[in-house]
Amino acid sequence: MPTLWIKNARVIDPAAKRDAAGDVFVRDGKFVASLSTADKKRAKKIDAHGLVACPGLVDIHVHFREPGQTHKETIGTGSRAAAAGGFTTVVMMPNTSPVADNAGTIQLMKDVIGRDAIIRVYPTGCITVGMKGQTLAPIGSLKRAGVVAITDDGDCVQSNDLMRRAVEYAKMFDLPVMDHCQDHSMTVGAVMNEGIVSTRLGLRGWPNAAEDLIVARNVILAEYTGAHIHLQHISSKFSVDVIRRAKQRGARISAEATPHHIALTDDALATYDTNFKMNPPLRTDDDRRALIAGLRDGTLDIIATDHAPHTDYEKDKEFDYAPNGILGLETALPVTLDVLVRQNKFKLPFVIDLMTRRPAELMKLPGGTLAAGANADLCLFDPAEKWHYDAKVGFSKSSNSPWSGQTLTGRVKTTVVGGRVVFDGGKITAP
Amino acid sequence: MSWTRRHLLTVEELSLAEIDQIHATASAFKRTLTRSVKKVPALRGKTIVNLFLEPSTRTRMAFDMAAKRLSADVISLDGNSSSTSKGETLRDTAQNIQALQADMIVIRHAAAGSPLYLSRILDIPVINAGDGAHEHPTQGLLDTFTMKEHLGSLKGRKVVILGDILFSRVARSNIHALTKLGAAVTLVGPSTLVPDWFTAMGVRVSHDLKSALADAEVVMLLRIQHERQAAGLFPSLGEYTSMFGLNKTRASWLNPQAIIMHPGPINRGVEIDSELADGDRSVILEQVSNGIAVRMAVLYLCSGGQPELVTPVE
Numbered sequence: 130m131p132t133l134w135i136k137n138a139r140v141i142d143p144a145a146k147r148d149a150a151g152d153v154f155v156r157d158g159k160f161v162a163s164l165s166t167a168d169k170k171r172a173k174k175i176d177a178h179g180l181v182a183c184p185g186l187v188d189i190h191v192h193f194r195e196p197g198q199t200h201k202e203t204i205g206t207g208s209r210a211a212a213a214g215g216f217t218t219v220v221m222m223p224n225t226s227p228v229a230d231n232a233g234t235i236q237l238m239k240d241v242i243g244r245d246a247i248i249r250v251y252p253t254g255c256i257t258v259g260m261k262g263q264t265l266a267p268i269g270s271l272k273r274a275g276v277v278a279i280t281d282d283g284d285c286v287q288s289n290d291l292m293r294r295a296v297e298y299a300k301m302f303d304l305p306v307m308d309h310c311q312d313h314s315m316t317v318g319a320v321m322n323e324g325i326v327s328t329r330l331g332l333r334g335w336p337n338a339a340e341d342l343i344v345a346r347n348v349i350l351a352e353y354t355g356a357h358i359h360l361q362h363i364s365s366k367f368s369v370d371v372i373r374r375a376k377q378r379g380a381r382i383s384a385e386a387t388p389h390h391i392a393l394t395d396d397a398l399a400t401y402d403t404n405f406k407m408n409p410p411l412r413t414d415d416d417r418r419a420l421i422a423g424l425r426d427g428t429l430d431i432i433a434t435d436h437a438p439h440t441d442y443e444k445d446k447e448f449d450y451a452p453n454g455i456l457g458l459e460t461a462l463p464v465t466l467d468v469l470v471r472q473n474k475f476k477l478p479f480v481i482d483l484m485t486r487r488p489a490e491l492m493k494l495p496g497g498t499l500a501a502g503a504n505a506d507l508c509l510f511d512p513a514e515k516w517h518y519d520a521k522v523g524f525s526k527s528s529n530s531p532w533s534g535q536t537l538t539g540r541v542k543t544t545v546v547g548g549r550v551v552f553d554g555g556k557i558t559a560p
Numbered sequence: 561m562s563w564t565r566r567h568l569l570t571v572e573e574l575s576l577a578e579i580d581q582i583h584a585t586a587s588a589f590k591r592t593l594t595r596s597v598k599k600v601p602a603l604r605g606k607t608i609v610n611l612f613l614e615p616s617t618r619t620r621m622a623f624d625m626a627a628k629r630l631s632a633d634v635i636s637l638d639g640n641s642s643s644t645s646k647g648e649t650l651r652d653t654a655q656n657i658q659a660l661q662a663d664m665i666v667i668r669h670a671a672a673g674s675p676l677y678l679s680r681i682l683d684i685p686v687i688n689a690g691d692g693a694h695e696h697p698t699q700g701l702l703d704t705f706t707m708k709e710h711l712g713s714l715k716g717r718k719v720v721i722l723g724d725i726l727f728s729r730v731a732r733s734n735i736h737a738l739t740k741l742g743a744a745v746t747l748v749g750p751s752t753l754v755p756d757w758f759t760a761m762g763v764r765v766s767h768d769l770k771s772a773l774a775d776a777e778v779v780m781l782l783r784i785q786h787e788r789q790a791a792g793l794f795p796s797l798g799e800y801t802s803m804f805g806l807n808k809t810r811a812s813w814l815n816p817q818a819i820i821m822h823p824g825p826i827n828r829g830v831e832i833d834s835e836l837a838d839g840d841r842s843v844i845l846e847q848v849s850n851g852i853a854v855r856m857a858v859l860y861l862c863s864g865g866q867p868e869l870v871t872p873v874e
Contacts, residue, residue: 317791328757329572331672331694331732401673447650447671449692 130548131173132156134164138177138509142184142499143482153182155505158548162501173550177509180542181477184485184497185217185248185506186462189278190307190361190385190433192454193219193250195241196234197226202438202526204238205245207458210436210525212552212559214458215508215541218249218489218496219436223260224282230255230266232274239275247551247559248544249506251494256281256295256306262288265295272302277492278359280307283408283453287313289346296356305383305492307359310343310368311335311409320449322395322410330398332448335410337365344368348375351382359491360384362435364409366419373428383491385433386420388457388464393417393531403444403451404531407437421473424483431488432480434461438527456530459523463537466512471538477512509543516540524557563861567679567686570695571736579740581867583705585857586850593629593853602860603632606663610636611653612689614670618824618848619689619699623666626855635662654678664863667691672729685862693727699823700733702854704741706847707778710819715742718815720772722748722804723782723831726755726793730823731782735761748772749804752793769804773813780821781806781831797830807833811841819843 133155140151154164154172164172193207202210204221211219221238223229229238235252242250254271258264260281268279279299285308286292296306316335321327323334344360348371351358363369363384375382389407394414397405405411423429437454444451465484469475489497496506518537520528544552551559561577571579592600608627612620620636627634637657650669657665664685667675672692679686690696704714711717719738725731725747735758738745745763747754758765766772773779784800794800806820820832820842828834837844861867 325757325760328726328755329732329761331692331729333693401676442649445649445651447669447674447677449671 130158132164132168132171133175133505133545133548134169134172135175135177135182135507135509138180138182140182140499141478141481143478144486144498144500147499148478153499153507155507155545155548158505160499160501160503160505175509175543180509180511182507182509183481184499185508185544185546186215186484187218187488187494187497188216188434188436188458188461189220189431189488189492191219191221191436191458192224192438193221194438195225196237201440203245204241204250206524206526207436207438208246208248208250209557210456210458210523211248212544212546212557213524213541214460215462215510215544216248216458217506217508217544217546218251218494220251220253220277220492222280222282223253223255228255228260229253230258230260232267232270235271235274235276247557248546249496251277251492253278253280253307255279256286257291260284262286262291265291265298268295268299268304269302272304276304277494278305278307280309280361283309285309285311285313285343289350292346293350293354296350296358297354300354300356305357305359307361308343308347309361310340310347312339312342315339320406320410321398322412324395324413326395326398330401332398337367337412337416340365340409341367341371344371348372348380348382351375352378352380355381357381357383362387362390362409362433363420363423363429364390364412364416366416369419369423369428373423373426376428383430384428385431386424386429387433387435388461388468389455389531391417391420391424392464392468397531401448402531403446403448404455404529404533406448406451406453407435407455408453421469424469425475430491432461432465432483433488434458438525439529440527444529454529456520456523456525456527459525460518460530460532460537462510462541463539464532466539467537505545505548507545508541510539510541512539514538514540562866566862567675568697568858568862569675569679569686569688571697571700571733572695574740576740579701579704579737582701582854582857582861583708585861585867586705586853589856589860590850590853598629599631600629601631602865603627603630603863606632606863607661608632608634608664608666608859609657609662610634610666610689611657612636612668613639614668614690616668616690618851619668622848622851623689623855626852626859629852630856630859632859650674650678651681654682658682658684664859687858687862690729692729693732694729695733696729697733698851698855698858699730700737701858702847702851703734703780703821703823704737705854706821706843706850707819710843711777714738717743717778718746718776719743719778719780720746720748720776721780721782722806724753724784724788725749725758725782726753727785727788728782734780735763739763746772750794750800753788769810770813773810775815777815777818778821779806779814779818782823783825783827784831801830805831805833806836808836811836821847823847
């Protein structure tokens with residue numbers, strides 16, 4: 130384990146309210162306040178002039194497709210894409226094949242993570258058996274097996290009573306419940322936001338009301354039971370307002386926004402490009418602006434990617450038949466910087482906070498800090514570098530990104546996990 | 561002006577001049593259709609594949625006949641006989657058709673946007689014969705062609721489209737064609753089937769049949785499908801007919817010269833009274849006949865023909 134001396138960076142550590150030029154030191158896999166003269170002499174020195182050094186990014190919403198759909202992504206390839214995007218900690222969704230609704234599957238995932246992952250990867254478990262929304266999964270056993278949250282992911286629990294019991298039960302283990310908010314009865318056959326664009330394109334619309342209903346349901350249940358419910362990838366303006374009011378009342382509600390929902394709108398679907406098809410769908414500019422306002426005032430707590438790989442041949446279909454989801458890990462930082470910092474004048478440390486300390490705290494994970502003694506998980510990036518992103522030569526096994534072929538501003542240079550440099554100069558350096 | 565477009569994917573993408581060119585070319589072809597020898601040699605030696613992955617009678621027959629009148633060889637494939645029923649992707653099916661040296665492909669598909677998708681994959685012209693609820697450009701072109709035959713210029717003309725607009729590709733193609741041609745379009749039907757979103761396409765939306773039909777010069781009816789009722793979009797076919805069905809009394813609200821149109825297939829007694837469908841204001845069968853001439857024009861132009869080369873033969 131090398132000793133590292135990262136020199137002359139702009140050091141941003143939201144947890145310590147630090148934003149100053151300086152150095153960062155790593156020894157024995159942990160951050161340290163300083164190095165001895167002898168340590169300094171033998172330390173690997175990284176010249177970070179012009180770069181930002183911040184805690185490794187944390188993404189609590191990724192799909193790594195293992196077990197069962199390893200043609201799309203694996204824990205190994207997904208963790209490499211994460212490292213290339215500056216992420217050092219991710220939380221996987223349980224919609225694998227089979228779904229992660231029992232301790233055995235969680236153990237299998239942990240074994241693969243131990244063998245193949247080059248960053249920290251945490252599993253979640255299902256809320257219900259088979260993610261079918263019928264009966265509760267063995268939530269206690271899942272917790273004991275090591276899940277950090279439970280969720281039925283895209284198969285939002287439709288029964289209000291079952292959801293009430295799930296959050297009430299999970300509260301006993303202090304286990305957050307993550308929910309993809311979608312009333313299925315209102316979204317049969319829906320493939321994009323319902324509105325002017327869907328009307329013109331003749332595509333079946335997914336009304337934001339279908340999200341708003343379940344967001345409101347979850348707010349009510351969080352307040353009724355006192356449990357923590359985390360609302361995934363909020364896309365609707367109305368939902369932002371519901372969450373804002375709930376937080377004012379003190380509800381244990383947290384919520385995320387994705388880079389794509391704050392960057393893009395349903396206008397992008399004009400050419401039926403399936404790399405803009407995801408669930409929840411891209412919505413209107415009004416919604417997009419409301420999400421940004423929600424991030425600004427803390428209504429929305431964090432950025433999460435919903436990194437959802439699909440192969441070319443799965444995405445290369447008629448729009449109605451292509452699966453939902455896009456890649457996110459390798460573009461999240463530049464896209465978020467572009468929307469929040471450049472277009473909307475957010476302060477850089479605040480944006481870093483949305484992608485590091487806050488998601489780590491929400492899921493009670495280590496990381497998200499440069500504090501001495503903490504795991505040396507670090508991201509070094511150049512906020513000004515322009516680079517050409519080609520998803521085909523990216524690190525994910527799939528290439529379904531709406532940003533492929535575009536020039537992005539802001540580039541991750543080095544990613545360090547537990548003191549080990551796992552990504553550097555455009556290459557994965559972990560074995 | 562010469563014709564440069566190779567595909568016909570939507571009416572939305574057409575300029576007014578292009579619509580006029582198609583109509584003019586269709587007029588010329590229409591005159592050939594009443595001769596005893598109806599064939600013209602325009603597409604002799606060309607092969608056109610009709611790939612109909614969704615059921616169709618009228619459109620498929622009209623495309624078939626249009627291609628034959630142009631002396632093209634025609635091969636028709638439907639959803640069941642093609643390999644898509646064995647799980648072949650649209651890309652593979654289409655590439656195979658191209659590899660068989662087809663010169664043009666006409667596609668009907670349940671998924672909106674599929675013709676655009678095909679046009680990006682293939683080197684040969686792609687003609688949209690209806691894609692999901694998106695567009696049915698030749699229908700919009702033949703409907704406006706028929707209207708022009710009766711009314712002359714459509715500028716400022718009051719046109720009502722009545723029925724299930726939300727799920728209708730015919731409505732969308734007509735909306736684009738009519739607004740480009742300057743008509744004043746009003747969409748009418750139950751609020752669940754005619755959402756206000758449509759106003760963004762430059763038309764009026766109304767749920768009051770009487771005021772909408774008042775002085776209208778064209779009323780176009782759309783088929784009401786049983787599935788929509790099953791999906792809870794309106795209470796019953798009976799209630800639909802009582803609220804929005806076109807009958808004699810309601811037809812009397814129209815301009816006395818008004819024409820009644822329907823792209824078919826019609827549900828007699830549901831969206832239209834039988835005697836109106838067969839009455840002298842109905843141009844429903846003219847639409848069908850004009851469908852051949854308009855499709856001849858589209859096939860001819862998109863395979864590289866030029867409008868001025870169509871010789872009107874008396």
